[in-house]
Amino acid sequence: MGTGPRAAARQSGVLLSLAAALALLGILNSPDMVRRLLLVAACDAALALVAFLLPWQRTGRYSPAVLGLAGFAVLGLSTWSFGGVAAGTGPFLVLLYAWAALHFPRWILLAYVAPATLAYLLPLIITGQPPLILGSAAILMPVALAVALLIEAQARHLRDDRERLARIERWRSAMVNTLAHDVRGPLSSVQIVLDELREDASGVEAGMLDMALRQTARINRLADALLDAQRIDSSGRLKLDRQEHPAGVLVRDALTYLRPDEDIRVEVDPSLTIYVDKQRFEQILLNLCTNALRYGKAPVVIRIGRDGGVDRLEVRDHGAGIPEGLRDSLFGQFAVGGPEGVGLGLWIVRQFALAHGGEAVAEHRDPGVAMVVTFPVLTRP
Structure with missing residues (x-):
């Protein structure tokens, strides 16, 4: 599936292979026409090989349209082989038109009318079919063309929509990257000033500066989250710097970014070490704790x-x-x-867990809920 000359050629190759197989099956019903049907099957198979093997991606955008012309010719040969019976020619003619409508503009579909009509009528005339049979072309060809034009219009509409969405995605990506990067410079200056003021502050003023520092850290984490989300969207994976770390130390370091008066209890074996990317682990823990404090209930x-x-x-x-x-x-x-978040926190948690080779799930507790993230243990030789 897909678009472009290579995809168009391969799809026609599938249709031609099907036609070759049906010609071979026709031998069972018409053993007196073995040579003709073998010729039809050979022509279909040869065209299918051309469709599959030629480097169509190096050719022009509409170059596979010649396969449609060759396909019409083989359909005419097939009608002649069956003595002027066009029961199988009509459906395949419409199918070729539908294939062309998915990949080519309407002017090619209109250009197909003359060769397709000739491929349908000529074998009927050669085999001496009555006028009633010849008149079936007056029904088949307009129907085939109408179906093709309808499919072409819908395919064109979908392509336009896809291009529009691609432009929107490029704009969104540029905006997110610009926002996340540009916010860091001014924020760093603000944080330096707040740190300097905090050294000489005391009492209520110190508490207010501590709150301001926590909020600048939070904005920094939000910028990191936006960049992480953008990297995950564009590449599907993240490069991790995994090492063994004492689990208790990791947790304590991460919790320094939260307010010290939050009701958070830690139950970690001091001797346990885990094999993780330190920065990503901290972000996982902070995202989970922030969500638990915001939407759940302490402790x-x-x-x-x-x-x-x-x-x-x-x-x-x-x-x-x-x-x-x-x-x-x-x-x-x-x-x-919600008012305090953009809804990326838990999604980023799962992406980081998957990048580590683990998983992130929500489990029921009575009362409450537990967000569980797994990390594979380091295997030693």
Whole structure:
């Protein structure tokens, strides 16, 4: 499937191969026409080989249209082989027209009218068919052309829509990249100023500066999330820098980005190490904790444990929970959004988990829900 000369040629090759197979089957019903049917099958097979083997991608955009002309000629040969019986010629003629309509503009379809009509009528005239049979062309050809023009109009409409969506996607990609990159420069300057002010601040002023610093860190993470989403969309995969890290240290480092007064409890074996990309793991944990605090109910409990060949990160809240039918959709793009988010957090969590070779799921708890992310254990030789 697809567009372009190569796809058009291969599709015609499939149709011609089918025609060759049907010609060979026709021998069973008409053993007295073996030579003629073998000739038809050989012509169809030869055209199919040309369609499959020639480097059509190096030729002109509409060059495979010549295969349609050759196909009409073989259809005429087939009608002659069957003694003027056009029961199989008509459907295949319409099928060739439909194939052409998917790949070529209407002027080619109109140019096909004369050779297609000739390929249909000439064998009927040669075999001496009555006028009633010859008159069937007056019905078949307009129907074939009408079907082809309808398909061509719809295919053209779909191509225009696809090109429009491609332009929108390029614009969206450029906008996201520009936004994410351009916000970092001014934000870094703001953060430096806030850090300087925080050193000499105390009391209420220190608390306000701490809040401002947390918000700048949050905007930074949002910019990172937008860039990560863009990279995932464009390449489908991320390059990770995986190393072994103490699980407890990773969790404590990540939680420094959150407010210290949040009700978060950590249950991690101090001796456990996990094989992850540190930056991506921190973002996974922060996204899960942020969602648990925003949509669930405290306390939020973080657990990391080993289960066979995987390490399980579990972030649980004690809220109302999530219905089973909605749990899988939570990890879709823009599935969970609101005034404080754009709905990318859980989707990015799953993409990072998949990049590690693991998975991200939502599990029921009583009360609440647990977001579970798995990471394969490092295998040593």
